[in-house]
Amino acid sequence: MKAIAYHDYGSPDVLKCEEIEKPIPGDDEVLIKVRAASVNPLDWRLMRGKPVFVRLMIGGLRKPKLTRPGVDVAGLVEAVGRNVTQLKPGDEVFGVCRGAFAEYACATEDKLALKPANISFEDAAAVPVAALTALQGLRDKGRIQRGHKVLVDGASGGVGTFAIQIAKSFGAEVTAVCSTRNVDKARSIGADHVIDYTLEDFTQSGQHYDLILAANAYHSIFDYRRALGRDGIYVLAGGGWAQILQGTLLGPLLSLIGSKKMCFFIAKVNKTDFVLLKDFLAAGKIVPVIDRRYPLSGVAEALRYLEEGHARGKVVITL
């Protein structure tokens, strides 16, 4: 089968399309014939292996141990391992796997959900990591409530476009922060208010929010703190390394002072949340925003585009 792989850290130039053996599913796994995948910043961060602690976390200080990029997947179950009970050949699924940028990939059944029949493989492949991050950031870390004033920073990317829609489905009043060209898109997917960050700095406006989800953080943690109302919660999902360091180190300390809470979090893959997202998809509560589509041979180009940091919604690989 054809699969994208890399054997050195570096720019998207390290990616090669290789002919390799079709994988055999383990006892707890299913073999998926991949119909679509989507790219995440995680893919280019692992490929770059920068900063070095990324290499320490995943192993492979000099050369990558994980050589097959791609986690978000949607496709058709072709075979199942002997312990798999909930899925069978022919099922249409979406979720998280290893090496999604390939003709076939294996995943454990607890990381997959059935794809709603009314949803395309491309739309389903756009969902897993980005929507899961938005859901868990808002619900679990942000304790979102009906009527909450929620601000999503980095609202027009993969995580942000899902965050707007999921926050609306929880009954929140949503403010989206994005650049000029994405203002209309943010409104069209449900944002009640949109702040164009090229014209206005929301951290200086005097407005206060019950919950700020930084899908992409570009301000200091102190600026976000200022924009929180009493008992407000700041949840950091991603952004620059400075913001992530601040969120990890200072977030817990600042949370000890007063009533505002601040944290960085990493989404946890689980079937229950994928099933919930499946229901959201089927009911039209979330409609993936797809910016660009590339063939398998275009993964390098797709990652190059995503790395520029201005994708509008998700970038999908179609097989």
Ligand SMILES: NC(=O)c1ccc[n+]([C@@H]2O[C@H](COP(=O)([O-])OP(=O)(O)OC[C@H]3O[C@@H](n4cnc5c(N)ncnc54)[C@H](OP(=O)(O)O)[C@@H]3O)[C@@H](O)[C@H]2O)c1
């Ligand atoms: N913690 C976790 O578990 C987890 C999970 C998934 C992702 N992440 C991280 O979350 C971050 C977001 O992921 P993603 O998939 O949404 O990335 P993405 O799709 O690459 O995000 C791109 C978006 O960022 C926006 N952006 C760029 N500069 C901005 C600024 N100054 N202010 C506001 N928005 C700005 C862009 O909007 P404009 O074009 O309008 O500027 C663009 O739409 C990444 O750092 C990723 O690594 C974390």
